[in-house]
Amino acid sequence: KISSTRNEASALLYLLMRNNFEYTKRKTFLRTHLQIIIAVSQLIADVALSGGSRFQESLFIINNFANSDRPMKATAFPTEVKDLTKRIRTVLMATAQMKEHEKDPEMLIDLQYSLAKSYASTPELRKTWLDSMAKIHVKNG
Numbered sequence: 001k002i003s004s005t006r007n008e009a010s011a012l013l014y015l016l017m018r019n020n021f022e023y024t025k026r027k028t029f030l031r032t033h034l035q036i037i038i039a040v041s042q043l044i045a046d047v048a049l050s051g052g053s054r055f056q057e058s059l060f061i062i063n064n065f066a067n068s069d070r071p072m073k074a075t076a077f078p079t080e081v082k083d084l085t086k087r088i089r090t091v092l093m094a095t096a097q098m099k100e101h102e103k104d105p106e107m108l109i110d111l112q113y114s115l116a117k118s119y120a121s122t123p124e125l126r127k128t129w130l131d132s133m134a135k136i137h138v139k140n141g
Contacts, residue, residue: 006054006057006061014065014081017036018069021075028080034122037084037087037122038124038128040088041125063085066078066082091115105136112133112136116130
């Protein structure tokens with residue numbers, strides 16, 4: 001909730017992405033990208049984040065860092081950062097829909113299944129959503 005902490009956390013996350021990009025000789029930051037998506041999905045699946053606007057603000061800060069980083073302008077890095085934040089926003093929107101239907105287990109499972117299918121190319125992330133579905137099945141007998 002604290003703005004200064006959120007700004008520093010966004011800066012740290014940006015630096016992790018940038019360092020991973022530099023480590024791969026400016027090809028990609030796929031490892032960090034996947035870890036971030038998985039972490040966000042696990043947070044959302046387990047806790048059902050309610051601070052969506054603060055989360056959106058953090059994504060905006062990270063995008064601003066990428067767009068204003070002069071040494072990175074001529075690389076694919078800003079575009080990859082934009083793609084990552086777009087994916088995270090998709091997860092947030094899907095989660096908002098899930099929250100609307102939390103009293104309807106069939107609809108909730110259907111939404112989670114759709115999200116799991118959309119991550120077929122990322123096994124760990126797909127597993128995160130399938131695990132969340134399993135918890136709901138167990139809870140509802």
